[in-house]
Amino acid sequence: MxxxxxxxxxxxxxxxxxxxxxxxxxxxxxxxxxxxxxxxxxxxxxxxxxxxxxxxxxxxxxxxxxxxxxxxADRDALKDEVGALRTGLSGTLRIGVIPTAAGAVAQLTAPFCAARPLVTVTVLGDLQADDILRQLTRFEIDAGITYLHEDLPDTFRAVAPYRERHVLLTGAADGTAQRATVSWAEASRLPLCLLTGAVQGRRVVDEVFAEVGLRSSPRVETDSVAGLFAHVRTGRWAGIVPHAWLHVFGVPPGMRAVPLVEPAREVSVGLVTTARKPGSVMARALRELARSTDVEAALERLPGDLGR
The missing domain is CATH 1.10.10.10 (Winged helix-like DNA-binding domain superfamily/Winged helix DNA-binding domain)
Structure with a gap:
């Protein structure tokens, strides 16, 4: 009671x-x-x-x-632990994901489900980094995939599956499309469509622009990576997207993806769980999988070699 x-x-x-x-x-x-x-x-x-x-x-x-x-949460973890000892891991794994990492989470959920057929997975793919830490603290999710920072509280544990970098997405007819690389300063002079400021991925982009003394001035903003691709497809805009999204969408016909350099900025994206012991058996299983899965290598296998 x-x-x-x-x-x-x-x-x-x-x-x-x-x-x-x-x-x-x-x-x-x-x-x-x-x-x-x-x-x-x-x-x-x-x-x-x-x-x-x-x-x-x-x-x-x-x-x-x-x-x-x-x-x-401890009650649920106990029930999951006992169930795993009796019949194997079962139940629901809940993962919170920042929008720009939604394309990478499948690299973990696919092998996880293959190895544990009694488990279902719920992915919440539109959370901000603060939301993920808050929901982990409240035991509303078992794990999160988010940007990793040095000031991550010691109440959390992190495994870093990959490093996020950005590419310039542009129309094939644009003058930058045939370049091997494009600098952030050159990108700033293009008519840009970017994610909105409410998305942390946009804040990462703005930080890189600030490093070179520039400020992004997008003509169009969207809270959807799919929406960004759609705008670039019109040929009127260029966009800046995490390279992991190319693994999902590929590089659509008539478009090119060019690596951004000067600086060649990379940001760690990791799997975060609470540090409580023994904690969720679901979280432990996912964490072990993340350690043994080369997510970075999988994301490097991009369709069409960056669109060329």
Whole structure:
């Protein structure tokens, strides 16, 4: 009963609405509300600020939610561990991915599913780096693929599957299309279509431009890599994309992809999990796979040798 009440509290914290939390837990609203009242009595602290509608958790409630998330994650990890010992790993692996790494995640999920036929995978491919760390902390995902930085908190563990670099995507008729390389300064003078500033991949691009004393001035912005490809295909724009996306889309007819240099900037992209032990058996299995899989080499096998 305590675990069920903790589930209700976590759902209420996530949904921030009694009716939606009850729906998520497949119970009636009065049943959920009564269970949380009993949890308050049991812990002898107020958890919810009540008014005519949900007004948020109390400071005590916010702290208890953190413990509840840990307890429920440990319960799920225990069940997965026991299941793996009995019949092999089963259940659902949840992976959060930054948009620019969505093309690389399949290099891990494909061999993972092949080796573990009882596991299903859910990929959330439109998360920001901060979202991934936050959802890992809340045990809402088992692992994340995101940019790696030196200041990654020691509450996380990381494996670096590959290094991201960028290419200039342009029409075949453009003067830069036949070049072996293009500098970032030259790219800045082209009519650009770039990802929006809300996407961390765009912030990486802006950082490189800043290194050479320039500022990007795109004529078109999009929150979709597919949308960026579509705009470049019209022949009016050039785009800057991570090379890993060429492994997904190839280089469409009439377009070219040219490596960007001066600087030849690379950014580590890694698989991140929590450092808690023993932790999720799903996360451990994926981490072991990431260590033994040469994702970088797979992403180097680009269609048409960069479009030529």
């Amino acid at each position: 305590l675990l069920r009440r903790l589930e209700y509290l976590v759902a209420l914290s996530r949904e921030r609405h009694f009716a939606r939390a009850a729906q998520a837990c497949y119970v009636s609203r009065p049943a959920l509300s009564e269970a949380i009242r009993k949890l308050e009595d049991e812990l002898d602290v107020p958890l919810v600020r009540r008014g005519r509608k949900y007004e948020g958790l109390t400071p005590e409630g916010e702290r208890i939610v953190v413990w509840a998330q840990r307890i429920l």
